[in-house]
Amino acid sequence: MKSFKATREGLKRHNRQLVLRAVYEDAANNRAALAAITGLAKPTVSDIVSELIEEGLLTESGFGESGDTGGKRPTLLRFVPDARQVIGISVEEHRIFGVLSDLTGYVSVQHVIERDQFQPTEIIDLIEATINGLVSQLSSPLLCIGIGVPGILSETRQYLIQSPLQQLVEFALPPYFADMYGRPVYIGNNSELAALAQFSFGVTDTDDAESLACLMLNESVEIGIAFNTADFHYHQGGAIGRLKMGLPHEMQPLESLLGWKAVRQHVLELRARIGESQLPEHFTYMHLRYAARRGDLLATMAVNWHMEHLAQVLAWVVSLWQPSHVSLAGKVVDLGEEFLSALIELAARYTDHTLLARTRFSLAYSKDLSALGAVALALQNELDIL
Amino acid sequence: MNIRPIALLTNDPDEVFQRGVIAGALAAAHMRGYAVQVYTIHDPVRDIDAIEQDLRACSGALVLTNVLPDPLLRRLRDTLRLPVSLVAHIVPELDIPGIASNNRQGMAILMEHIVVACQRTRPVFICGDLNQNDGRARRLGFELEMMRYDLDLDQRYFIPGEFIPSVAADAMQQFLELQIPFDSVVASDYQMGIAALAVLRERGISVPDEVAVIGFGDGIDAISAGLTTLAADIVDVGKRGMYQLFGQLEGLTIRGLTVLNTHLIVRDTTILRSAKESPNALSS
Numbered sequence: 001m002k003s004f005k006a007t008r009e010g011l012k013r014h015n016r017q018l019v020l021r022a023v024y025e026d027a028a029n030n031r032a033a034l035a036a037i038t039g040l041a042k043p044t045v046s047d048i049v050s051e052l053i054e055e056g057l058l059t060e061s062g063f064g065e066s067g068d069t070g071g072k073r074p075t076l077l078r079f080v081p082d083a084r085q086v087i088g089i090s091v092e093e094h095r096i097f098g099v100l101s102d103l104t105g106y107v108s109v110q111h112v113i114e115r116d117q118f119q120p121t122e123i124i125d126l127i128e129a130t131i132n133g134l135v136s137q138l139s140s141p142l143l144c145i146g147i148g149v150p151g152i153l154s155e156t157r158q159y160l161i162q163s164p165l166q167q168l169v170e171f172a173l174p175p176y177f178a179d180m181y182g183r184p185v186y187i188g189n190n191s192e193l194a195a196l197a198q199f200s201f202g203v204t205d206t207d208d209a210e211s212l213a214c215l216m217l218n219e220s221v222e223i224g225i226a227f228n229t230a231d232f233h234y235h236q237g238g239a240i241g242r243l244k245m246g247l248p249h250e251m252q253p254l255e256s257l258l259g260w261k262a263v264r265q266h267v268l269e270l271r272a273r274i275g276e277s278q279l280p281e282h283f284t285y286m287h288l289r290y291a292a293r294r295g296d297l298l299a300t301m302a303v304n305w306h307m308e309h310l311a312q313v314l315a316w317v318v319s320l321w322q323p324s325h326v327s328l329a330g331k332v333v334d335l336g337e338e339f340l341s342a343l344i345e346l347a348a349r350y351t352d353h354t355l356l357a358r359t360r361f362s363l364a365y366s367k368d369l370s371a372l373g374a375v376a377l378a379l380q381n382e383l384d385i386l
Numbered sequence: 387m388n389i390r391p392i393a394l395l396t397n398d399p400d401e402v403f404q405r406g407v408i409a410g411a412l413a414a415a416h417m418r419g420y421a422v423q424v425y426t427i428h429d430p431v432r433d434i435d436a437i438e439q440d441l442r443a444c445s446g447a448l449v450l451t452n453v454l455p456d457p458l459l460r461r462l463r464d465t466l467r468l469p470v471s472l473v474a475h476i477v478p479e480l481d482i483p484g485i486a487s488n489n490r491q492g493m494a495i496l497m498e499h500i501v502v503a504c505q506r507t508r509p510v511f512i513c514g515d516l517n518q519n520d521g522r523a524r525r526l527g528f529e530l531e532m533m534r535y536d537l538d539l540d541q542r543y544f545i546p547g548e549f550i551p552s553v554a555a556d557a558m559q560q561f562l563e564l565q566i567p568f569d570s571v572v573a574s575d576y577q578m579g580i581a582a583l584a585v586l587r588e589r590g591i592s593v594p595d596e597v598a599v600i601g602f603g604d605g606i607d608a609i610s611a612g613l614t615t616l617a618a619d620i621v622d623v624g625k626r627g628m629y630q631l632f633g634q635l636e637g638l639t640i641r642g643l644t645v646l647n648t649h650l651i652v653r654d655t656t657i658l659r660s661a662k663e664s665p666n667a668l669s670s
Contacts, residue, residue: 107647110644110645110647112643114642128639132633132639132640133483133630133641135633136629136632136633136634137626137630137633284530289533293536
């Protein structure tokens with residue numbers, strides 16, 4: 001009997017998502033049209049619509065035109081974006097960043113906690129403090145919470161099996177916070193969520209892309225992929241920083257070639273060799289770009305060194321997955337469009353240039369991508385409207 | 387009605403920013419049934435013990451900008467265990483939660499307007515009070531955007547304003563005396579922008595043809611001055627600052643900064659230029 005009940009509930013949930021999604025996407029705006037587009041019986045549609053109106057997710061908004069044969073004018077239905085709110089969190093190595101969003105991804109408030117370095121035991125408390133900051137700003141009921149994390153997720157997607165933030169490893173965040181807030185909680189890898197955000201909310205121009213690979217470079221090196229065809233939606237991602245590159249006797253993990261710590265270390269080494277440079281002691285990718293464009297030798301060498309390694313990874317990504325779109329995300333985007341063009345040119349040395357030519361490349365400038373992706377992940381799981 | 391009032395600490399309840407924040411905070415408190423006691427703290431703060439004594443009778447405190455010295459904030463948190471939220475200010479070592487406009491996002495929008503839409507390449511930046519979070523964050527944001535557009539970061543183009551219009555006006559006068567070429571003025575707050583605008587007009591400099599002017603924040607006097615601004619809804623800042631404090635009063639542990647977005651309002655002091663028109667930097 002239990003499995004029968006589960007099946008019925010699953011079917012009901014599926015039908016409800018069909019109806020809600022049709023109104024959300026403007027595919028249908030009245031009960032008859034909903035029955036036609038979803039293939040559900042009219043009484044079933046009516047029941048579901050009544051339920052959704054009662055929950056505040058749909059509202060009736062006037063009357064449409066009568067059909068060709070005349071008759072009663074249909075009552076129009078409208079999706080209510082602010083009926084619920086969603087919290088999206090992105091846990092990164094130096095900041096915990098959160099957004100409070102409506103059901104369409106519109107962000108009303110952000111919350112951030114930044115640290116030079118997190119204490120190993122404080123991460124969970126700080127995630128809670130960030131969520132609390134957003135909970136205090138709720139203007140409608142909380143639907144669910146999405147959390148983006150750095151590292152590699154378990155198959156069950158309940159905890160991390162590897163992460164630069166050690167406290168998160170093997171800590172099951174979803175049940176912990178679901179219990180605390182009484183709402184469903186979902187987790188995903190940060191780069192995977194960045195890819196999902198680009199598809200779901202058009203943060204990058206990915207309208208015609210069927211597959212997207214998002215290479216995210218911060219302290220860590222991560223890759224997220226998302227496929228989005230008419231009948232196939234999939235996203236996955238994780239850290240690739242431990243993948244090694246180079247000849248057998250001089251192999252190095254990607255993290256020590258492409259992570260921000262590696263870039264900083266390389267600049268220190270160059271400074272010892274070259275000396276004079278415009279770069280300040282505490283610099284960012286933006287300083288590197290600025291100094292390189294002004295002919296600073298050290299900055300130019302550091303950018304080229306970075307580009308040389310990244311081009312190889314880019315060539316592998318394009319050759320292995322053949323995505324229609326590749327975006328670079330994370331702090332590295334501050335190197336700018338000129339860097340991206342040169343990078344693509346360099347990548348042609350390592351792979352078939354026809355593969356590169358048919359791939360679109362972009363920089364994902366938004367620093368909020370992973371948190372927005374966490375919102376998309378949560379919405380996808382709860383309402384299946386994205 | 388909650389019996390113990392919320393303290394709202396300001397150093398100038400009539401100043402435009404603080405007035406707007408206070409209005410939002412009072413409206414939010416009224417909705418939740420809290421009484422609010424507004425305290426005006428005069429700078430420099432002399433009697434910390436007396437302030438602490440007053441605050442003992444309060445359920446929490448909303449502190450505007452940097453009106454309280456850090457040691458007193460520490461005492462409120464550690465000794466009184468009083469829930470506190472800071473408005474437009476942060477003290478990283480104390481970890482007291484706060485609320486502010488999104489200075490980085492705002493400065494990015496503002497500079498995109500000045501550089502891309504208005505084709506200006508030599509902006510003068512009027513700094514705010516660098517002891518305040520907003521002052522520091524807006525200057526940093528300006529510098530990063532200058533680097534993004536590969537524009538010269540010449541220190542002569544950074545002039546003091548301290549968020550005080552008369553200071554900004556004097557600095558603008560002095561800058562003009564130097565006869566350094568410039569084509570725009572970016573003010574860390576709109577009131578300093580209005581003050582700079584008056585100086586430029588007084589000198590017969592045509593705004594926006596010769597020099598474009600833009601300021602961070604927005605208010606009724608920016609509308610009458612026709613100043614292009616990067617608007618932060620300061621009433622909303624006050625309201626949401628109060629929400630953050632309510633959250634703490636209800637038992638939520640909050641740390642970090644709640645950030646509100648800003649938006650561009652184009653008025654008379656900036657003019658869009660096509661890329662073909664070459665900007666003529668002004669040397670007065």
